[in-house]
Amino acid sequence: MTVELNQLPGVGPTTADKLLEAGFNSYEALAVASPGKLTNTADIGESNANEIIQAARKAANIGDFETGTTVRRQREQIGKLSLLIDTADTLLGGGIETQSITEFYGEFGSGKSQITHQLCVNVQLPKDNGGLHGRAIFIDTEDTFRPDRIDDMVRGLPDEVIQATMIDRGIDGDVDDAAALNELVDHVLNHIHVAKGFNSAHQILLSEKARELAGKYADTEWPVQVICVDSLTAHFRAEYIGRGKLAERQQKLNKHLHDLIQLANLHNTAIVVTNQVSSNPDSFFGDPTQPIGGHILGHSSTVRIYLRKSKGNKRIVRLVDAPNLPDGEAVIRIVEPGLKSE
Numbered sequence: 340m341t342v343e344l345n346q347l348p349g350v351g352p353t354t355a356d357k358l359l360e361a362g363f364n365s366y367e368a369l370a371v372a373s374p375g376k377l378t379n380t381a382d383i384g385e386s387n388a389n390e391i392i393q394a395a396r397k398a399a400n401i402g403d404f405e406t407g408t409t410v411r412r413q414r415e416q417i418g419k420l421s422l423l424i425d426t427a428d429t430l431l432g433g434g435i436e437t438q439s440i441t442e443f444y445g446e447f448g449s450g451k452s453q454i455t456h457q458l459c460v461n462v463q464l465p466k467d468n469g470g471l472h473g474r475a476i477f478i479d480t481e482d483t484f485r486p487d488r489i490d491d492m493v494r495g496l497p498d499e500v501i502q503a504t505m506i507d508r509g510i511d512g513d514v515d516d517a518a519a520l521n522e523l524v525d526h527v528l529n530h531i532h533v534a535k536g537f538n539s540a541h542q543i544l545l546s547e548k549a550r551e552l553a554g555k556y557a558d559t560e561w562p563v564q565v566i567c568v569d570s571l572t573a574h575f576r577a578e579y580i581g582r583g584k585l586a587e588r589q590q591k592l593n594k595h596l597h598d599l600i601q602l603a604n605l606h607n608t609a610i611v612v613t614n615q616v617s618s619n620p621d622s623f624f625g626d627p628t629q630p631i632g633g634h635i636l637g638h639s640s641t642v643r644i645y646l647r648k649s650k651g652n653k654r655i656v657r658l659v660d661a662p663n664l665p666d667g668e669a670v671i672r673i674v675e676p677g678l679k680s681e
Contacts, residue, residue: 343366344358344359344363344369346398347366347369347391347394347395347398348390348391348394349387349390349391349394350391354381354383354387354391357381357382357383358377358381358383360381361377361380361381362380362547362550362551362554363377363381364551364554365399365554365605366395366398366399367395367399367401367605368550368554368605369391369392369395369399370392370395370396370398370399370401371401371601371604371605372392373392374388374389374392375388377391377392416607417436417437417438417607418436418437418466418471418564418607418609419432419433419434419435419436419437420434420435420436420437420458420461420462420469420470420471420564420565420609421433421434421461421469421470422434422435422454422457422458422461422671422678423461423469423496423497423500423678424669424671424678424679424680425680426669426670426671426680426681427656427669427671428469429669430656430658430664430667430668430669431642431644431658431661431664432661432663432664434469435458435565435609435611435642436609436641436642437471437564437603437607437608437609438603438604438607438608438609439600439603439609439610439641439642440596440599440600440603440610440611440612440639440640440641440642441609441610441611441612441640441641441642441644442571442611442612442613442614442630442636442640442642442643442644443455443611443612443613443614443644443646444613444614444615444616444630444631444643444644444645444646445616445628445645445646445647445648446616446628446648448648449646449647449648449654450646450654450671450673450678451569451570451613451614451646452481452483452569452613453488453673453677453678454611454613454646454678455477455483455567455569455611455613456484456485456488456489456492456677457492457677457678458475458565458567458609458611459475459477459489459531459565459567460489460492460493460496460527460677462474462475462564462565462609463475463504463527463530463561464496464500464503464504464507465503465504465507467503468499468500468503468504469500471564471565471609472507472560472561472564473561473562473563473564473565474530474531474532474556474561474562474563474564475530475531475532475563475564475565475566475567476531476532476533476534476549476552476553476563476565476566476567477531477532477533477534477566477567477569478534478536478542478545478546478549478566478567478568478569479533479534479535479536479569480535480536480542480568480569480570480571480573480574481569481570481573482535483569483570484533484569486528489524489527489528489531490524490528491675491676491677492676492677492678493520493523493524493527494520494524494676495674495675495676495677495679496676496677498514501514501520501523502514504523505519505523508523508526510522510523510526530561532552532563534548536574538574538578539574539575539578539579539591539595542568542574542595543591543594543595543598546568546595546598546599546602547598549563549566549602550598550601550602550605550606553566553602553605553606553608554606557606562606563606563608564607564608564609565608565609565610565611566599566602566603566608566609566610566611567611567612567613568599568610568611568612568613569612569613570612570613570614570615571592571595571612571613571614571632571636572592572614572615572631572632572636573615575588575591575592576615576631579591589633589635592632592635592636593635593639596635596636596639597639599612600639612640614630614631614632614636615630615631616628616629616630616631617629617631626647628645628647630643630645637660640660641661641662642658642660642661642664643658643659643660643661644656644657644658644659645657645659649670652672652673652674653670653671653672653681654670654671654672654673655668655669655670656668656669656670656671
């Protein structure tokens with residue numbers, strides 16, 4: 340990799356080492372970086388940073404105009420991660436898309452963390468069974484990740500999906516074989532990379548570490564195919580209090596989201612974030628619940644989904660915004676084996 344970076348104008352051995360250390364391990368990663376980011380993270384002069392970025396864009400063939408036909412061909416590479424619930428998958432046009440940010444927001448207990456856990460399981464399923472045959476990254480900012488819940492959800496998959504997944508992973512046995520099922524659970528857990536974010540700065544750092552991890556596994560049998568951030572806004576909301584801090588909070592949040600969408604595009608990965616809500620006291624009609632993050636998050640999220648509690652274990656999944664899908668609703672149930680249809 341160092342030899343390839345050395346081929347760019349203005350990149351010598353020392354600069355190449357700095358770029359690699361900062362996580363810029365490909366032409367694509369450099370091509371979508373800003374001069375300021377290279378200057379700050381790799382200690383490179385601004386003029387040199389511009390030269391390196393332009394050369395990387397040329398080498399990676401990034402930055403030129405393309406025809407609609409080319410864009411359509413590129414979009415054929417986008418994967419769809421299924422929830423394994425027909426009504427919900429139909430609502431989402433086939434599932435959660437890679438190369439985009441999907442936001443789930445709702446009040447406490449609405450099922451946000453349940454969905455991120457289920458997606459960490461489903462992403463590892465064979466493609467013929469609704470998965471993407473990939474691994475997951477889970478950035479945990481609210482201490483929500485529970486390995487036992489992953490165990491429940493693996494065992495709660497349909498029998499035919501469990502059998503296909505065992506065959507896909509070379510596990511001898513069937514759904515009635517306790518040892519084989521335990522091996523499958525262990526295999527799934529080993530393909531989920533979890534890190535706790537202790538504050539907003541650490542959370543932003545973890546997104547950069549996630550890029551390095553995605554690069555590490557990019558050309559392997561199990562690439563990173565989903566990155567879950569649960570929750571995106573908790574630390575920002577707690578640390579930047581009052582209107583005087585609002586502008587600074589939004590700037591930091593905007594940078595964080597920008598890093599995540601770059602990661603999604605570079606590695607054909609689905610980004611799934613959960614978001615907290617607040618109640619709008621000025622709302623006299625309709626639902627007063629509003630997602631945190633303002634217009635910054637609203638514009639950055641490709642798909643926005645509102646989760647709402649219903650009777651018992653039922654939850655309403657409402658598609659609020661998507662560039663190519665109509666608004667609509669679906670009903671799911673949250674039970675011990677995981678997410679199920681109504």
